[in-house]
Amino acid sequence: MNIKNISLRRMKLKLKDPFQTSFGTQTEREFIIVEVQGENHVGYGECVVNSAPFYNEETVKTAWHIMEDFLIPRIYSQSEINHPDEVSKLFKPFRRNNMAKAALEGAIWDLYAKENKITLSEALGGSKKSIDVGISIGIQPSVDELVRVVGKYVNEGYKRIKIKIKPGIDVDALKAVRKQFPTIQMMADANSAYTLDDIEIFKELDQLNLMMIEQPLAHDDIIDHAKLQSQIKTPICLDESIHSLEDAKKAIELGSCRIINLKIGRVGGLTESKKIHDYCSEKGIPLWCGGMLESGIGRAHNIAITSLSNFTLPGDTASSSRYWDEDIVYPEVTAVEGVIQIPETPGIGYAPQKELLDKYTEEVINVGCGYYVK
Numbered sequence: 001m002n003i004k005n006i007s008l009r010r011m012k013l014k015l016k017d018p019f020q021t022s023f024g025t026q027t028e029r030e031f032i033i034v035e036v037q038g039e040n041h042v043g044y045g046e047c048v049v050n051s052a053p054f055y056n057e058e059t060v061k062t063a064w065h066i067m068e069d070f071l072i073p074r075i076y077s078q079s080e081i082n083h084p085d086e087v088s089k090l091f092k093p094f095r096r097n098n099m100a101k102a103a104l105e106g107a108i109w110d111l112y113a114k115e116n117k118i119t120l121s122e123a124l125g126g127s128k129k130s131i132d133v134g135i136s137i138g139i140q141p142s143v144d145e146l147v148r149v150v151g152k153y154v155n156e157g158y159k160r161i162k163i164k165i166k167p168g169i170d171v172d173a174l175k176a177v178r179k180q181f182p183t184i185q186m187m188a189d190a191n192s193a194y195t196l197d198d199i200e201i202f203k204e205l206d207q208l209n210l211m212m213i214e215q216p217l218a219h220d221d222i223i224d225h226a227k228l229q230s231q232i233k234t235p236i237c238l239d240e241s242i243h244s245l246e247d248a249k250k251a252i253e254l255g256s257c258r259i260i261n262l263k264i265g266r267v268g269g270l271t272e273s274k275k276i277h278d279y280c281s282e283k284g285i286p287l288w289c290g291g292m293l294e295s296g297i298g299r300a301h302n303i304a305i306t307s308l309s310n311f312t313l314p315g316d317t318a319s320s321s322r323y324w325d326e327d328i329v330y331p332e333v334t335a336v337e338g339v340i341q342i343p344e345t346p347g348i349g350y351a352p353q354k355e356l357l358d359k360y361t362e363e364v365i366n367v368g369c370g371y372y373v374k
């Protein structure tokens with residue numbers, strides 16, 4: 001693949017509804033879209049960072065800097081990239097900054113698929129023609145409101161309901177939902193809001209027949225999670241703790257989790273995602289694809305990786321309309337009764353719309369072969 005130009009777009013999209021988690025409330029998403037111009041096609045990637053370092057250490061500003069000043073020049077240092085698997089090797093000298101790496105690498109995966117006239121799913125080795133998806137519900141102002149919102153999404157057919165919890169908004173809220181919906185597939189995401197001192201709360205949650213409890217303890221822990229998992233029957237799912245295949249190996253070895261929420265950005269890209277997928281498949285650890293409140297470009301990448309066989313649990317890739325008044329791709333991502341069809345057109349399968357990209361672009365730079373046009 002001959003890469004002729006790379007653009008970075010800083011985007012802002014207003015969320016339809018505020019999204020509250022244990023570490024704060026989001027009302028809009030600021031993120032970066034990467035466009036990689038090849039001979040005949042453009043590959044698209046999404047950098048799923050936030051404006052502030054609440055989820056991980058990266059922000060829009062850090063990612064922009066790392067891509068502009070280190071990762072893009074590194075890509076141009078290669079006369080030819082023959083396969084996207086080469087990109088993560090190129091980025092190895094640079095520590096962490098996984099979401100920045102994943103955005104560029106993802107755009108090159110999309111370009112590769114388009115230039116080879118295959119879908120991104122096929123390029124990744126996906127086997128499914130459709131995927132089951134669930135939905136993630138932020139912390140609600142009241143238990144009654146939570147039950148109402150859960151009912152709305154159950155009626156829309158989502159295959160699993162993920163509910164955000166934090167100390168003080170956990171057991172009673174989930175008990176009320178379980179009472180109203182005794183048989184639904186239901187899970188909790190704590191975003192690291194608890195410690196082992198909260199063991200009694202976890203023992204109460206353990207009675208609610210949850211599919212899993214996601215990231216209950218510290219964002220960089222696997223030791224205490226192993227101690228907690230030995231005391232509850234509900235599977236622990238790790239999200240923030242897993243940044244690489246190495247992290248996944250250690251967590252599985254220690255018994256820190258029985259499920260992993262895979263996020264392409266958090267682990268540094270699609271090549272690393274495939275490695276984690278294959279290893280977890282060998283070890284009998286099911287995966288699902290988490291979300292970062294992405295636009296349709298990031299959602300398209302999530303849909304493609306979810307087509308791999310060991311993504312056996314419904315993920316967070318809900319319809320675009322859950323988040324946005326208008327998405328920046330056509331068609332928009334749509335789940336029907338909790339099912340999304342894998343696109344059959346080359347690449348990511350959802351076409352970014354230039355006028356919508358321009359409408360929501362706050363800033364753009366074009367980085368050609370060694371020159372900058374601000």
Ligand SMILES: O=C(O)CCC(=O)C1=CC=C[C@@H](O)[C@@H]1C(=O)O
Nearest residue numbers: 021055136290291292293294316
């Ligand atoms: O709908 C989605 O995109 C998933 C949203 C979601 O649950 C999360 C997004 C970003 C960080 C966290 O708050 C949380 C998660 O931990 O998965």
Ligand SMILES: [Mg+2]
Nearest residue numbers: 189214215239
């Ligand atoms: Mg999570």
